[in-house]
Amino acid sequence: MAEQQLQVEDTKVIVFRLKDEEYGVEVGQIKSIERMQHITIVPNTPDFVRGVINLRGVVTPVINLRTRFELGEEEELESTRIIIVTVDDIEVGLIVDAAHDVIDVPASAVEPPPEVIGGIEADYLRGVAKVGKRLLILLNLDRVLSPEEVELVKQIEA
Numbered sequence: 001m002a003e004q005q006l007q008v009e010d011t012k013v014i015v016f017r018l019k020d021e022e023y024g025v026e027v028g029q030i031k032s033i034e035r036m037q038h039i040t041i042v043p044n045t046p047d048f049v050r051g052v053i054n055l056r057g058v059v060t061p062v063i064n065l066r067t068r069f070e071l072g073e074e075e076e077l078e079s080t081r082i083i084i085v086t087v088d089d090i091e092v093g094l095i096v097d098a099a100h101d102v103i104d105v106p107a108s109a110v111e112p113p114p115e116v117i118g119g120i121e122a123d124y125l126r127g128v129a130k131v132g133k134r135l136l137i138l139l140n141l142d143r144v145l146s147p148e149e150v151e152l153v154k155q156i157e158a
Contacts, residue, residue, distance in 0.1 A: 010106050013129075015136060016083060016096040019071045023096075024105065024129065024136040031084040031091060033099045036076055042156055046149070052156060053082070053093060060084065061156045062093035068144065069124070087141050088150045105129045110138065 013024035014033070039051040039062055048068040052059050062082060066074060079098035084091055113125035126138040145153065 015100040017098045024138045029085050034082045036080045061153045064095045
């Protein structure tokens with residue numbers, strides 16, 4: 001098997017928590033971070049699609065990342081947030097347990113993802129970063145949803 005090549009640069013990431021792990025997404029991919037709000041359920045959607053929200057006049061599909069990554073459900077807390085990101089030219093909300101802070105991640109701190117981390121398929125991952133004593137799982141947002149799922153989310157948004 002060929003060794004996986006990582007092409008990463010120094011980057012700034014938003015750190016968020018799912019279950020007991022910290023994840024990072026590049027700041028440039030994030031539109032906003034919102035408090036939980038009323039989510040309108042859309043029938044006949046995959047279980048990880050929680051529904052849609054009206055965000056400043058724009059209907060935005062919302063995905064529960066815990067369900068998407070098969071990490072189990074958890075009650076919404078005061079710290080629960082919806083991170084609005086752009087995936088394949090559409091805005092999508094990602095429900096996370098908490099959004100902590102913004103940190104700089106040097107390229108030298110990023111390693112290829114192992115085959116499986118906590119049940120999450122490696123395709124979703126850009127890498128694992130060691131920053132001080134923290135271990136961050138860097139998400140590849142373009143692969144969190146398959147092309148078929150992106151099309152489905154586009155239909156929900158329309």
